[in-house]
Amino acid sequence: MSATLTRAPALRVRGIAKAFGDTPVLRGVDFDVAAGTVFALLGSNGAGKTTLIRILATLLRADSGRALVLDHDAESDPEAVRRAISLTGQFAAVDDVLTGRENLRLVARLRRLDGPTRVADEMLRRFSLVEAGDRRAGEYSGGMRRRLDIAMSLVGDPPILFLDEPTTGLDPQFRLEVWSLVRSLADAGTTVLLTTQYLDEAEHLADRIAILHEGRIVQEGTLAELRALLPKRPPVLIEPEPTLEDVFLALVAPSAPEDAADQEARS
Amino acid sequence: MTTHAIADAGVLTARSVRHILRSPDTIITTAVTPIALMLLFVYVLGGAISTGGAGAYIDYMLPGILLITVASGVAYTAYRLFLDRQSGIFERFRSMPISRSSALWAHVVTSMLANLVSVAVVVGVALLIGFRSSASFGAWLAVFGVIALFTLALTWIAVVAGLAAKSVDGASAFSYPLIFLPFISSAFVPTDTMPGPVAWFAEHQPVTAIVDSLRSLLAGVAVGAEIWVALAWLLAILVLAAVGAALLVRR
Numbered sequence: 127m128s129a130t131l132t133r134a135p136a137l138r139v140r141g142i143a144k145a146f147g148d149t150p151v152l153r154g155v156d157f158d159v160a161a162g163t164v165f166a167l168l169g170s171n172g173a174g175k176t177t178l179i180r181i182l183a184t185l186l187r188a189d190s191g192r193a194l195v196l197d198h199d200a201e202s203d204p205e206a207v208r209r210a211i212s213l214t215g216q217f218a219a220v221d222d223v224l225t226g227r228e229n230l231r232l233v234a235r236l237r238r239l240d241g242p243t244r245v246a247d248e249m250l251r252r253f254s255l256v257e258a259g260d261r262r263a264g265e266y267s268g269g270m271r272r273r274l275d276i277a278m279s280l281v282g283d284p285p286i287l288f289l290d291e292p293t294t295g296l297d298p299q300f301r302l303e304v305w306s307l308v309r310s311l312a313d314a315g316t317t318v319l320l321t322t323q324y325l326d327e328a329e330h331l332a333d334r335i336a337i338l339h340e341g342r343i344v345q346e347g348t349l350a351e352l353r354a355l356l357p358k359r360p361p362v363l364i365e366p367e368p369t370l371e372d373v374f375l376a377l378v379a380p381s382a383p384e385d386a387a388d389q390e391a392r393s
Numbered sequence: 394m395t396t397h398a399i400a401d402a403g404v405l406t407a408r409s410v411r412h413i414l415r416s417p418d419t420i421i422t423t424a425v426t427p428i429a430l431m432l433l434f435v436y437v438l439g440g441a442i443s444t445g446g447a448g449a450y451i452d453y454m455l456p457g458i459l460l461i462t463v464a465s466g467v468a469y470t471a472y473r474l475f476l477d478r479q480s481g482i483f484e485r486f487r488s489m490p491i492s493r494s495s496a497l498w499a500h501v502v503t504s505m506l507a508n509l510v511s512v513a514v515v516v517g518v519a520l521l522i523g524f525r526s527s528a529s530f531g532a533w534l535a536v537f538g539v540i541a542l543f544t545l546a547l548t549w550i551a552v553v554a555g556l557a558a559k560s561v562d563g564a565s566a567f568s569y570p571l572i573f574l575p576f577i578s579s580a581f582v583p584t585d586t587m588p589g590p591v592a593w594f595a596e597h598q599p600v601t602a603i604v605d606s607l608r609s610l611l612a613g614v615a616v617g618a619e620i621w622v623a624l625a626w627l628l629a630i631l632v633l634a635a636v637g638a639a640l641l642v643r644r
Contacts, residue, residue, distance in 0.1 A: 183488045205490060213488040219481030223412045235404045236491050278485070 136161040136286055136317040137182065142191035143341075144177055151177045153341035154191065159319055159334075161285075164312045166332035167321045173338045175321035176216060179290045182319070183213040195286060212284035216291050218275035222264030226255050226274050229263055230281060237282040249277040269300040276307070287311065289320040293327060298371055299378070305331055398492035405486070405499030409473060413507050423466040423511040427458045428518050434458075434581060435522060442582055448612065451524045455516075456607035457580025460600060461572055462515050463508050463544050467551040468568035470504035474555030475564035497552060497638065504548040505541065512540060527613035536610045539620075542627045543603060547571065549634035556641040580604045599626035 137159040144152040151174045159165040169175050180186040182193050184204035192199060198206035221229050230249045234242035250259045253273045258266060263274055272292075279287065289308070293301040308331055312318055322328055328335045329349055336346040345352060368376075413419055431454070434442075439450040477483040477496070486496045516524075528536065550567060558564035575581070577591065578600035584592045595601055602623040609616040 185484060185488055208488060209490040211488065213485065215481050215484060217481050219485040221408065221482055222480065223415055224408065228411075232404065232408055233489075236401060236486070236489055238400075 134161060135159060136196055137165075137319060138192075138194040139178075139182070140192045140194075142178065142181060142188045142193060144174075144181065144186070144188050150341055152181075152188070155338070155341070155343055157336050157343055157346055159317060161317050162312060162315045163333040164308060164318045164320065164331050166328035166335045167319065167338050168323070168325065168328045168335055169321070169338035170323055174341050175338055176290055178338070179213070179288050179319070179321060182207075183211060183288055184208055185213075210284060211286045211288060212279040212282075213288045214276055214279040214290065214292060216294065218268075218271040220263045220266075220271055220274050220278065223262060225260050225262055226250060226266070226270075227259040229274060229278055233278045233281040239282055245281060249281060253277045269296060272296060272300065272304075276304070280311075283316075285315070286317045286319070289318060291321055291323065293322070293324065298374060301327075302375075398495055398498075401491040401495035402498040402502065405495055406502045409499055409503040410506065412473065413503065419469045420507055420511050420514070423462060423469065423508070424514040424518075426465055427462040427515050430461065431455070431458045431515070431519060432522070445583055449523055449525070451519060451522060452526070452612065453608065454581050455519050455524055456604045456611065457575040457578065457600070458515060458519070459512055459540060459607070460543065460575050460580070460603065462511050463540070463547055464568055464571035464574070466508040466511050467504060467544070467547045467571075468565035469507065470500055470548055470551040471555035471558065471564040471567065472561065473503070474500050474552060475558050475561060478556070479561075493642070497642065500552065500555070501545070501548050504551065505544055508544045508548075509541070512544075526611045528611050529613065532610045532613060535616075536607055539603065539607060539610075539623065539627075542624070542631070546627045546631040546634065549631055549638055552638045553634055553641060556638060574598065574600050575604065578604055599623065599630070602626060 135158040137157075139155055139157050142152055142155045143150070155174075155178060157165070167175050167178065177186065181188045182195065182200060184200050184207050187201060192201070194200070195207045196210045198210065200207050221232065224232065227243075227246050227250060230246035231242045234245040239245050247256075247259075250256045253276070255270065255273060255277070258270060263271060266274065276289075276292070292308070293304050296304065305327070308318055308320065312333075320327075320331070332349070334346065334348055335352060336343045337352075338344075345355065431451070434454055435451050439454075442450060444450065444453045474483075474497075477500075483496060487493060526533075550571075554567040555564050578584070578595050578598060580600060584595040584601065587595055599622075602619045603626070606616055606620040606623045609619075
């Protein structure tokens with residue numbers, strides 16, 4: 127926690143407001159995200175999470191307020207912002223006609239990296255997609271598509287990553303994979319802003335959590351700080367029982383992470 | 394900056410050309426309907442149509458068939474653009490540090506290439522069933538130029554449709570009236586056989602000017618003022634559609 131306080135913010139959001147027609151979606155959002163940390167925006171459907179991410183990713187203009195990404199203003203200097211960020215949207219944005227390898231090579235070329243083929247191969251290895259690399263992405267299972275999607279976002283190692291509901295619609299195993307991936311990215315210095323409607327996801331992953339409700343951040347802090355908001359409950363004795371998730375993972379865990387599991391998940 | 398924009402558009406054009414190469418049926422289906430129409434008009438209806446000219450009927454109607462080819466081909470342009478928007482990949486490109494217009498230009502260039510291939514296929518079939526032209530090399534160049542400009546103008550209409558559409562069907566619906574327009578023009582029969590109001594419409598809509606220009610060029614005869622009318626129509630459509638697309642992208 128002391129580390130998060132000493133580093134300069136990678137993202138500064140000040141008074142961002144946005145309405146669609148007469149419907150206000152964001153009503154003045156403020157928060158900072160320290161470099162190299164994971165920040166979770168927690169909110170139910172329609173809370174404005176995606177709208178906020180789209181504003182930070184320069185896909186949408188705010189009606190008022192400022193968003194600074196590594197000190198670049200999203201409104202006045204969107205190109206500098208786009209160089210610093212990568213966006214993984216709610217639905218896997220992959221090219222179904224191209225193979226996994228071609229998708230990665232395409233992003234590497236657009237980011238003007240040296241050796242796009244080498245970069246693509248490296249990503250396929252990192253995301254256990256080597257065997258599926260020459261198949262069309264349209265034939266992938268949901269989990270594989272999501273992996274390819276995130277891999278495409280990481281090509282070129284952008285310092286800031288926006289993940290909009292990265293685990294929605296994923297099976298529990300791959301959910302854990304995404305979690306450990308996000309943690310390792312943050313440990314390597316990437317700043318991650320993620321949105322989620324799963325409380326446990328925020329709890330597991332985030333250095334800081336902000337709760338977005340009806341267009342405003344109603345509370346923000348570390349998990350411990352948020353917990354301290356409610357009075358401590360008296361201790362109760364509970365028999366430790368395995369959760370259904372524990373059971374499920376124990377039953378299906380040891381198979382290969384790539385094709386076998388995914389093919390089954392699909393059928 | 395500009396060289397970057399061209400490089401980005403090049404990378405993205407290679408991508409959408411690959412889409413077409415992986416499903417070449419889009420080029421074939423684009424060419425099949427005009428070829429079927431051509432056979433129908435030449436071998437079934439053509440014998441009863443009097444164009445008042447000396448040449449073969451196929452020489453008379455080929456320009457109209459080529460316009461129909463392009464009008465049905467651009468439906469795929471709108472379709473591909475719509476799919477990019479729907480799949481989220483358009484959004485991905487727009488959040489990347491690349492030139493913002495490159496994603497659109499890639500579709501435009503791909504549309505030009507695909508439609509010109511379809512047009513070439515149709516011209517090839519026309520040659521097989523007896524189409525002959527006495528046009529000079531310069532006249533052929535002019536024919537190419539007019540068809541390319543027509544394709545470009547219709548492509549930008551397709552871009553507007555692809556950007557504005559809310560469904561796959563909506564994305565390609567714009568092409569139906571465009572495909573129909575040549576039938577109410579001088580493309581298949583001379584306009585003076587049509588009743589008054591229809592003839593008036595036929596003579597004042599862009600297809601007649603374009604078709605008449607192409608026909609004169611292909612016949613190797615002097616082109617009248619209609620070429621300027623045709624070019625004015627095409628440039629006006631092109632500018633309007635491109636401005637419309639730019640506004641939609643900014644939205």
